[in-house]
Structures are given as structure tokens and as C-alpha cells.
Amino acid sequence: MINLSVRRSSEPSHPGAAHAALQQMATEESGALCLEAFGSPFHFKKGNADLDAIRRHALGRRSFRPHTEMLNQNEIARDVLMIVDGLACTYHLLDDGRRQILSFCLPGDLIGIAGSPHAPLGYAAAAITNVAVAVLPQDRLLPIARTNPDFAMSLTRAVIASQALSQHHLTNVGRRTARERVASLLLELYCRVQGVSGTAAGEIQLPLTQEEIGDALGLTHFHVNRVLRALRNDHVVEFVNRVLRVLDVDRLSEEAGVEPGLFLSQAA
Amino acid sequence: MINLSVRRSSEPSHPGAAHAALQQMATEESGALCLEAFGSPFHFKKGNADLDAIRRHALGRRSFRPHTEMLNQNEIARDVLMIVDGLACTYHLLDDGRRQILSFCLPGDLIGIAGSPHAPLGYAAAAITNVAVAVLPQDRLLPIARTNPDFAMSLTRAVIASQALSQHHLTNVGRRTARERVASLLLELYCRVQGVSGTAAGEIQLPLTQEEIGDALGLTHFHVNRVLRALRNDHVVEFVNRVLRVLDVDRLSEEAGVEPGLFLSQAA
DNA sequence: CGTCGGGTTGACCCTTTTCAAAAAAAGTGG
DNA sequence: CCACTTTTTTTGAAAAGGGTCAACCCGACG
Numbered sequence: 282m283i284n285l286s287v288r289r290s291s292e293p294s295h296p297g298a299a300h301a302a303l304q305q306m307a308t309e310e311s312g313a314l315c316l317e318a319f320g321s322p323f324h325f326k327k328g329n330a331d332l333d334a335i336r337r338h339a340l341g342r343r344s345f346r347p348h349t350e351m352l353n354q355n356e357i358a359r360d361v362l363m364i365v366d367g368l369a370c371t372y373h374l375l376d377d378g379r380r381q382i383l384s385f386c387l388p389g390d391l392i393g394i395a396g397s398p399h400a401p402l403g404y405a406a407a408a409i410t411n412v413a414v415a416v417l418p419q420d421r422l423l424p425i426a427r428t429n430p431d432f433a434m435s436l437t438r439a440v441i442a443s444q445a446l447s448q449h450h451l452t453n454v455g456r457r458t459a460r461e462r463v464a465s466l467l468l469e470l471y472c473r474v475q476g477v478s479g480t481a482a483g484e485i486q487l488p489l490t491q492e493e494i495g496d497a498l499g500l501t502h503f504h505v506n507r508v509l510r511a512l513r514n515d516h517v518v519e520f521v522n523r524v525l526r527v528l529d530v531d532r533l534s535e536e537a538g539v540e541p542g543l544f545l546s547q548a549a
Numbered sequence: 550m551i552n553l554s555v556r557r558s559s560e561p562s563h564p565g566a567a568h569a570a571l572q573q574m575a576t577e578e579s580g581a582l583c584l585e586a587f588g589s590p591f592h593f594k595k596g597n598a599d600l601d602a603i604r605r606h607a608l609g610r611r612s613f614r615p616h617t618e619m620l621n622q623n624e625i626a627r628d629v630l631m632i633v634d635g636l637a638c639t640y641h642l643l644d645d646g647r648r649q650i651l652s653f654c655l656p657g658d659l660i661g662i663a664g665s666p667h668a669p670l671g672y673a674a675a676a677i678t679n680v681a682v683a684v685l686p687q688d689r690l691l692p693i694a695r696t697n698p699d700f701a702m703s704l705t706r707a708v709i710a711s712q713a714l715s716q717h718h719l720t721n722v723g724r725r726t727a728r729e730r731v732a733s734l735l736l737e738l739y740c741r742v743q744g745v746s747g748t749a750a751g752e753i754q755l756p757l758t759q760e761e762i763g764d765a766l767g768l769t770h771f772h773v774n775r776v777l778r779a780l781r782n783d784h785v786v787e788f789v790n791r792v793l794r795v796l797d798v799d800r801l802s803e804e805a806g807v808e809p810g811l812f813l814s815q816a817a
Numbered sequence: 818c819g820t821c822g823g824g825t826t827g828a829c830c831c832t833t834t835t836c837a838a839a840a841a842a843a844g845t846g847g
Numbered sequence: 848c849c850a851c852t853t854t855t856t857t858t859g860a861a862a863a864g865g866g867t868c869a870a871c872c873c874g875a876c877g
Binding site: 506 | 822824825826
């Protein structure tokens, strides 16, 4: 049902020699392991005030290769990570292998904020593409907040925004048909990716497998495949070769059953 | 499919004369409309530091009768509400009447915190029983946070805790069977109610309809009924007459597929 | 050139929904 | 305290939306 081949992030990486220059570029402040290219369509373009406020306090950078685990759901998370480049996801993994993807994480998203400082995180995070993150040690949050009150509110707003998305997903999975769910997720990703990349073409790069889509929507990848085909036949969206082409945005949001503009506010 | 008979909360209330004394008791700080009795099993017993920090800044109180709307999903929320007594829920309402309950709100829970100060809330909230809340105007959050950094972090932690619950629900609905979902929700409510009420009996008052349970779990109330019967036949839990009796906690958490103690941390 | 991760398809099965209807409970007003 | 109404719970039968399983295809990659 799921791809369990997620490698531990602590594994040493073996970047090809050709990538050396880019790695240098990425190895800014800290001695974190940095690798791979950063020409992805998922780069942090325009910042909003809150995110910049948070990012300003980051202590370093780290990078992750595709399909590596960024946060473990049973360990206490030492650091909060802000995605700077690339695509990741957070998820729950059940004992028998079932997986629920909780969110797809784009540049600007925060992952790993813990409620209690020494409790396990409760969810895992993994890189989907190459991912670069800014690192913010968990135990620096309170000190920073004390000297910088706006920082704390920025943090709060970031968490609230991400919860609004979680709730949207819950409604999706709980009360919508497979077709509506797929339409809704594609619309969401289309809007969010355009939001962070600043572009506005009719298509985006979307390096997701149908299995990942299914794990986010509570469907099997078989059924995702069927729905995708139907959506393509009906000239709503095409999702082939990791490219999502939206043929008719209004139609898509109609199919999804969401008010257009729901996801645009995310990018504000 | 859903009960659309939610009355506007602005309706004047008509408390019986017998309740006068109790009303007085409840009308503490402000001229808010207060009514009805407060002998419910859902009363704010033991506070944790964060919640007290937040509640300390509340400006007044309000009460809601059962099935009245507390927050509207299309309006901008003026106030943040902290439940002090009673049971409420937050939900999304789709155009065609489908409803997804996002969370059940017990004393200590915060609802209505807005990410952007002037955007619609995105979800609604309704009282299930009589509900008493502490009111905290949205626009006081930032001023308070500025002079009191710990308040902001308390707020952040409260939102994080509630997001953890949302995510748990998402996994429930997306990747678990009907039986697992019902078991999981009952276990959650059992633990949370005992947490806030401070009791530890084998049963709790749980004034929910099967329809509400279904709307929270992405099931029809017909199927909830059948699952409930099966669980009763198997001597795991009994849920009759608004009373939830847990016959075997370990068995229940096993059925739910969650590690026992997941929800206990909520009450900490 | 052979393996491997994804995508695609069809047939079949099963969990859950839908619909109709009745019984039980809970309010409401007199 | 009793009729009367409205919710809520319960049950059965039938339909359907998705899941399961078994293949096969394809391009990427070593």
C-alpha cells in the first residue's frame, strides 16, 4: 500500500561530482549536510512578513534527498524546519503500513513545531523532491518569543494557517466523493504552488505519484488513477509525467466543490 | 443528512424562573447573556498553566443554548471563545448540506482564533449542550501578546494541540475502517472528558447523537448505529442513552488501533 | 538488456450508503 | 401527568462507490 523505502535522513549522501558547485552554494551558515540541485519550481520566492520574521531566526540549513525521512513520528523533534526549497509531506504511519499524508509542504511551510517540548512529535515528515530547509531549534522558540513578541504571533498565525488546511483536508476525506477529493487536492496544489513560485501559467510541475495522492485523500492509487483518467476525459485537468495542467480552473473548483479563492489566501 | 435547525445564537433566550439563581452565578464579569444551569459533567475543573494564562485575559462570558450557532463560517470572527462549560463542536458545512464535524470542544478548548484578522473564519461552531464560554476579542490578542510573550506561546501551544487532534482525525477518517473510527473517537472522548472532569469512572456522560458521531467520522448515522451495536455485542463499549460505558479500555484502544495514552496527554 | 518503480486496466468483492419504515425517546404544551 | 410532535435509534433490503487482486505496459536506470 505504501512506499516503505524511506531511508533514514542520517544516511550519508553520495552526491555526484557534477553537483559539487551547487552543494557549495547550499552550504551556507552551518555544517549541515547539503546536496543536490536547487533549480526546482518549488523555491521560496516572495516572502510574507510572518515567514520572514520566523526565517530570520533560523540557525542553519539542511538538505534532504528525495524519499528521506525529515522528522520521525516517535522521536521528540529537536528542530522546527521551514521549507526553503522543494516539496515534502507530513504523514502518520499505522502499524500495519497504512499511511495518511497530512499535508504537502511547500516553501514557507513550517514543520515539526512541538506542543510540549519533550513529547514525541506524533507525525513524520519526508522529502518528496530534494528539499532544503531552514533550521530553528525548538528550545530557541521561547527565548526568541520573549524578546520579540511579534515572532510568537507570527508563529501562531503560521500554525493556524496550517490547521485551516488540515481541517479542509478532513472535510475532503470525510465528506466528499473520490472525484471531488482529487479535484480539490489538485486545485489546492495548483494554487499553492503558483503562490510560492509566483508564476501563473496553466500548468505546474507536480512531482507526486498517484500513490501519494491516494495516501493524502484516503483512496487507493488504483482509484486515483481511474479518477484522474475521468477528469482528463472530461477536459478538466491533465496530470501526466509529473505535470499538472489545469484546463479549466472554474470547472475544477466546481468539481472540487470549493469556493475559488480558498487556497489563494494561503499565498497572501 | 444533517440537522439544519441550528438557531442563531443572537436569539433571545427564555430561561425558566427556576434557573434565575444559577444565571446570576454565571453572570460574572460582563453583561453577557447568561442562562441555564451549569451542573454539567463538562465543567472546567483543573486548569493547566497555558489555559489559565489565556483565560485570565478574557473580557467576559457568554452562554449558548443547545443547537445554537456560536461562530459562523462565513463571517469574520470578532472573538476567540474558550469553552468553560459544556460541549460544542466545530464543523464545515457544504453547499448541499453535507457536514463534517472537525472537532468536539470541551472545557479548555479555544475556538475561533483567526489567522488573518479580517478573513472569514472558514469553519462554524455550534453548541451541543448548554455552553458557557470566556470571550477574548480577536483584536486584543496582539496587544496582549506584545506585553506578555508567554501568553503568545500559550496560544501557540493551544493551537498546536488542537491541530494534533485534527490530524489524528484526518488519519482516522482517511485510513481506518468504520469500526476503528468509532472506537477511536469514543476512546478519544472518553479520555478527554475524564481529563477535564477529573473523574475516572468506567463511564461518562456523552450527549452526542449517532448522527453527530457519523458527521465527525465520515460515516452515515445508519452505519454508526450498526457499528455501535457490534461493539456492544462484543463487549467493548456500550453507548446508550447518552452514556458511554467503556467495558474494556485496552480492548477499545486495540480496536481503535491507537497507542493507549495518546489522548491522555491532552489532559496534561 | 533486465530490473524496478510507477502507471493502467479489468474483473470481482465488500464495506458502506441509500432508501423505506417502524420503534423508542425526548420534548412541548395543556 | 397526559396527548402530541419531533428527534433519534433501529432494522432490512438493495445499490454503489471504492477496494482488492492479478496482470501488463512503459520509461528510467544500472
